[in-house]
Amino acid sequence: MAEAFIYDHVRTPRGRGRRDGALREVSSVKLAAAPLSALAARNHLDTALVDDVILGCVDPVGEAGGNIARAAVFVAGYGEQVPGMQINRFCASGLDAVNAGAAQVIAGQSDMVVAGGVESMSRVGLGASGGAWPVDPAVALPSWFMPQGVSADLIATKYGFSRDDVDAYAAESQRRAAASWSEGRFARSVEPVRDVNGLVILDHDEHMRPETNMQSLAALRPAFAMYGEMGGFDAVAIDAHPEVEYVDHVHHAGNSSGIVDGAAAVLLGSRAAGEAAGLKPRARIRGFASIGSDPALMLTGPVDVTEKLLKRTGMTLADIDLFEVNEAFAAVVLRFMQHFGTDPAKVNVAGGAIALGHPLGATGAMILGTVLDELEARDLNVALVTLCIGAGMGTATVIERV
Numbered sequence: 001m002a003e004a005f006i007y008d009h010v011r012t013p014r015g016r017g018r019r020d021g022a023l024r025e026v027s028s029v030k031l032a033a034a035p036l037s038a039l040a041a042r043n044h045l046d047t048a049l050v051d052d053v054i055l056g057c058v059d060p061v062g063e064a065g066g067n068i069a070r071a072a073v074f075v076a077g078y079g080e081q082v083p084g085m086q087i088n089r090f091c092a093s094g095l096d097a098v099n100a101g102a103a104q105v106i107a108g109q110s111d112m113v114v115a116g117g118v119e120s121m122s123r124v125g126l127g128a129s130g131g132a133w134p135v136d137p138a139v140a141l142p143s144w145f146m147p148q149g150v151s152a153d154l155i156a157t158k159y160g161f162s163r164d165d166v167d168a169y170a171a172e173s174q175r176r177a178a179a180s181w182s183e184g185r186f187a188r189s190v191e192p193v194r195d196v197n198g199l200v201i202l203d204h205d206e207h208m209r210p211e212t213n214m215q216s217l218a219a220l221r222p223a224f225a226m227y228g229e230m231g232g233f234d235a236v237a238i239d240a241h242p243e244v245e246y247v248d249h250v251h252h253a254g255n256s257s258g259i260v261d262g263a264a265a266v267l268l269g270s271r272a273a274g275e276a277a278g279l280k281p282r283a284r285i286r287g288f289a290s291i292g293s294d295p296a297l298m299l300t301g302p303v304d305v306t307e308k309l310l311k312r313t314g315m316t317l318a319d320i321d322l323f324e325v326n327e328a329f330a331a332v333v334l335r336f337m338q339h340f341g342t343d344p345a346k347v348n349v350a351g352g353a354i355a356l357g358h359p360l361g362a363t364g365a366m367i368l369g370t371v372l373d374e375l376e377a378r379d380l381n382v383a384l385v386t387l388c389i390g391a392g393m394g395t396a397t398v399i400e401r402v
Contacts, residue, residue: 001106001107001108002105002106002107002108002270002271003105003106003270003271003284003285004101004102004103004105004106004268004269004270004284004285005105005268005269005270005271005274005281005282005283005284005285005402006266006267006268006281006282006283006284006285006372006399007043007267007268007269007274007279007280007281007282008039008042008043008266008267008279008282009039009116009189009264009265009266009267009365009368009369009372010035010038010039010042010189010190010191010264010265010369011035011116011189011190011191011262011263011264011265011362011365011366011369012031012034012035012190012191012192012193012202012261012262012263012264013190013192013193013202013203013204013205013206013262014205014206014207014258014260014261014262014356014357014359015122015193015202015206015207015260015261015262016122016206016207016258016259016260016261016357017120017121017122017258017259017260017261017357017359018122018259019122021122021206021260021261022193022201022202022206023120023122023193023201023202023206023261023262024122024123024261025195025201026120026193026201026261027063027120027123028057028062028063028064028068028118028119028120028123028124029063029064029068029071029072029075030075031118031120031193031261031262031263032055032057032068032069032071032072032075032118032263033072033075033076034076034191034193034263035116035191035263035264035265036053036072036073036076036078036114036265037076037077038191038265039114039265039267040076040077040078043267043277043279044278045267045277046277047077047078047079047082048079048081048082049111049112049273049276049277050078050079050082050112050113050114051082051083051104051109051110051111051112051113052082052083052084052085052101052104052110052113052114053069053070053072053073053078053082053083053084053085053113053114053115054069054084054085054086054087054097054100054101054113054114054115054116055068055069055072055084055085055086055087055094055097055115055116055117055118055265055361056086056087056088056089056092056093056094056095056096056097056116056117056118056361056362056364056365057086057087057088057093057117057118057119057360057361058088058090058091058093058119058129058360058361059119059124059125059126059127059128059129059360059361060086060088060129061124061128061129062124062128063120063123063124064118064119064120064123064124067084067085067086068084068086068118069084069085069086070083070084070085070086071084072084072118085100087100088361089290089389089393089395090360090389090390090391090393091326091328091358091360091363091364091387091388091389091390092290092364092387092389092393092394092395093117093360093361093364094116094117094264094361094362094363094364094365094366094368095288095363095364095365095367095368095385095387095395095397096290096364096395097115097116097117097364097365098115098116098266098268098285098364098365098368098397099285099288099290099395099397100115101113101114101115101266101268102115102268102285102288105268105269105270105273106285108270111269111270111272111273112267112268112269112270112273112274112277113268113269114265114266114267114268115265115266115268115365116263116264116265116266116362116365117263117264117359117360117361117362117363117364117365118262118263118264118359118361118362119261119262119263119359119360119361119362120261121259121260121261121359121360122261123261126259126360133145133390133391143295143391143392144236144237144239144240144295144296145236145295146227146228146233146236146237146296146298147224147227147231147233148298148299148328148329148390149223149224149227149251149256149329150224150227150228150233150234150236150237150247150249151237151296151297151298151299152224152251152256152299152328152329152330152331152332153222153224153228153237153247153248153249153250153251153331154237154241154244154247154296154297155297155299155300155329155331155332155335156248156250156251156331156334157244157246157247157248158241158243158244158297159331159334159335159338161250161330161331161334161335162248162250163218163248163250164214165250165330165334166250166251166255166329166330166331166334167214167217167218167254167255167330168214169255169330169333169334169354170212170217170254170255170330170354170355171212171213171214171217172344173327173330173348173351173352173354173355174208174209174210174212174351174354174355175210175351176348176349176350176351176352176355177205177208177210177350177351177352177355177356178208178210178351178355179351180350180351181204181205181208185350185373185374185377186205186350186370186373188373189369189370189373190203190204190205205260205355205356205357206260206357207258207260207355207356207357208351208355208356209254209355212254212355216254217252217254217255220252220253220254221252222249222250222251222252223249223251223252223253223256224249224251225249228247228249234246234247236296237296240296241296241297250331251329251330251331254354255329255330255354256328256329256330256354257326257327257328257329257352257353257354257357257358258353258354258355258356258357258358259357259358260356260357260358260359261359262357262359262362262363262366263359263362264362264365264366264369265365266365266368266369267279268285281402282372282376282401282402283372283375283399283400283401283402284399284400284402285397285398285399286313286315286382286398286399286400287309287312287313287397287398288309288395288396288397288398289305289308289309289312289395289396290305290393290394290395290396291304291305291308291393291394291395292392292393293305293392293393293394294392295391295392296392297392298388298390298391298392299328299329299331299332299388300332300335300388300392300394301386301387301388301389301392301393301394301395302325302326302332302336302386302387302388302394302396303335303336303339303340303394304394305386305393305394305395305396306336306340306384306386306394306396308396309384309396309397309398313398315382315398317340317342319382320346320382320383320384320398321346321375321378321380321381321382321383322346322347322349322371322374322375322378322380322382322383322384323336323342323346323347323348323371323383323384323385323386324347324348324352324367324368324370324371324383324384324385324386325337325347325348325352325386325387326352326353326358326363326364326367326386326387326388327348327352327353327354327355327358328353328358328387328388330354332388333347333348333352336386349374350370350371350373350374352367363387364385364387364395367385367387368385368397368399371383371385371399372399372401375399375401376401380401381400381401382398382399382400382401383398383399384396384397384398385397385398385399
């Protein structure tokens, strides 16, 4: 089989996913097209060489609907022969897009693929696409449906993470993200979003709060207690996990991922395709996997899928130099580190979604690019990227520098 190489990656800054966010004026399609255009320009890429564009999008409705990948191909100025495909595996969609593109290359059915994702959360609201999972009893009951924040609190309760634990993790995420920006570690991969006149709309991650500390976090009230206590979801959690006597609600806006707008793209291809285009590979895809996990705990999929992927690739944790575990909620990463005994200094070294934000369909591609940059900056070799997913799933990918 052929190998799939990563030749480059680009992301937009993350804009606050609110009416006053800087990217609010940018349509979902234009946002998706921005990293596609940047990839082509900076690599002097003949877009006719691209066999497919695959983009993750979690709420593909309205302006983001109707196969946003194909629409972005037109807006980005790619050749008309370049097809597009939109996929959705909730929060892992951007990483699954990369995995799908890599699979095409490995199978020899594509020579070059652009994969990534987009989410404009200020323009297409979270949950706008609806779905049976939360509203159809035939789905909700066997899946122990509850809001993700209640599941995060259930994880914290079951595995012994206190309010101080999750707040301390959040404060460190903010510190690392601020350091990454101040040290210029995102400069290579973040392309400013510009208006029709070429003027910069946003050139930095807008959600960060570098002044965050334990005292400011302590002032925030738990965000999911009302859902759990008055909405009845604590009872669902305890019914699913009767070993838990009560749910300790410890998560809030400061230790949960931020709602933001953003897009990302990764250029993948075979060795021969890269050589033909005059490109030098930066890394190769060692393996990838997805898995279903406990739907009540919901967000522990990164543990399960990491075990599956390590077994599939014949690797051990000792082979991994850096880890990217999406910071959907602080307890997700704390549980991952607790289970594997992972050194915190190797996990989310540039900060994560608590500080930077989580643009759902784009995040997986973003953090894959972030950890590749960090491998190069630290002269390390192998990284594992993983995300938790709604309804109890996990996706993971291992990359290795070339």
